[in-house]
Amino acid sequence: MMPEVVSRRFVIRQPPPSTSVIHSKKVVVCSVIFAILAVLTAVIVIPMSFSYLEYYEYGFKQQKSTGKVWLENIYTGKRYFLGPDYNFLVYPADSQPLDLIKIDVFTKDKLEVALSAHMQYFLRKDELTLLHKTFNVYFDDVMKTSAVDALKGAIPIFTTRELIQNRSSVEKVLHSAVRQRLGGECCRPDCSQYGQACPEGCKPVPLCTDKDKGLHADVVHFQLGKYYIPSPVETRYMEALVLQETTLREQLLQNASVVRKETQAIVKEIKNQAREITSNATAKANLITRVANADYRKSIEEARIIGLARCLSSLNITDEEKKISFDYLRALLDNGKVRLNINFDQLIAGKL
Known part of the structure; x- marks a missing residue:
């Protein structure tokens, strides 16, 4: 029988790690995790903390979570670091167009007509807080309604004929009415800001109250559009205009005939004057020529006489x-x- 071989394995066992080493490793791992989370949080939160306003915008600071608005500062176009829970409540800083199409109004002669008007207004930066307290950001419909009321209140001082014939005067009156309704009765701090910044009779700034400032907007530009007159009235006006133009045409033709006759008479008179001047000049020229010839012959004869006397004297x-x-x-x-x-x-x- 073969002898039995017994193998032995030797296992080297290390002593277990101490508690302090395990704790330090956990601290390192936690620190790394917190650092990564902090970096990720900063990468996400910092860009969210910036808020932007364009050059054509105003803004109030607003908290996203609560909706609270801070009215102490009015911000203009720029980049701001407000925080991740804040943004801007935006208002326009550029001109706002307002188009009124076919507004029905009554004229002084009790005729209903329609008109169109176009205007551009600017929100007043120094009164933006008052605008926000009154309307928040929902001011467009109020501006349009107030402008329509201003037009309807200003038109009745004009007749239909005056609307057609005095368009520039009507436009000035309507502009003034809309400007006063949207801008109030106060003078602007800077009267050179635009053409109607300080109209005649406006209240000085120190005497103005919030009620005198209107809707806190400046109507800088105003354009009167098309009139819409009822067809029968328009037909009568067109016939009257055609008759007026026909009358003017006849007057012009008569005036032209008179001018032609007067011109012909002036031409004849000028020609007569020219002939008279020519005849006088010819007569004077002939007289001068004859006098010169006579003087010439006189000089020749006097010289001949003197020469003949000298010749006869020389010849004895x-x-x-x-x-x-x-x-x-x-x-x-x-x-x-x-x-x-x-x-x-x-x-x-x-x-x-």
Whole structure:
């Protein structure tokens, strides 16, 4: 029989770790976890803590969880660090268009017409707190309703004909009425802010109360749109306008005929004056020419007489008959058509 082999294994056992080592490892692990959570929380919370306002916006600080609004500060376009539970209650800082289409109104002559108007208003930053206390952010319908009431109250001072013929005056009156209804009776702190910032008769700022400030908006621009007049009335007005234009056309034609005749008379008068001036100038020119020729001949004759006297004196000619003969021959020679001959055999050429 084979001998039985017994194998033995040797196991080396380490002593168990101490309690302090285990505790320190747990602290490290917890610290790492808390650090990671803190970083994640910061990464998530910090971006949520920033709130933004565009350049065309105003805002009040508002708490998301409770809805509470702080009215102490009015914020303008910028980035702000408010916290994760806060944002902005936003109001517009730019112009707000308000279009009123086919508003039924009554004129002074008891005729119902419709009109359209367009306006642009701005919320007053210095009165934004009062606006929020009164309307919160629901002011659009109030602005439109108040503008319609202002138009209906201002139109009855005009007749239908005045609406058509004095459009610029009507537009100014309506603008003033809407501006007063939405902006109140107070002067603005800066009268150069826009054209109607301080209208005539407005109350100075120190004397104004909250009731005098209207709806806290400035109607800076106003455009009167189209009129909608009932068809029969419009037809009568169109016929009246056509008749008026026809009358003006006839007047213009008559005036043109009169102007043409007057122009023709002026042209004839100017031509007569021109002929008269030309005749006078011609007569004066002829007179001057004749006087000049006479002076010329006078000068020539005086020179001839003086020259003849000197010539006769130089030749010692004293006999009067010879002087006359000499002068006669000289006069004949001055005539280019005379040819002199002695006994018809000898030609006397040249001047003596």
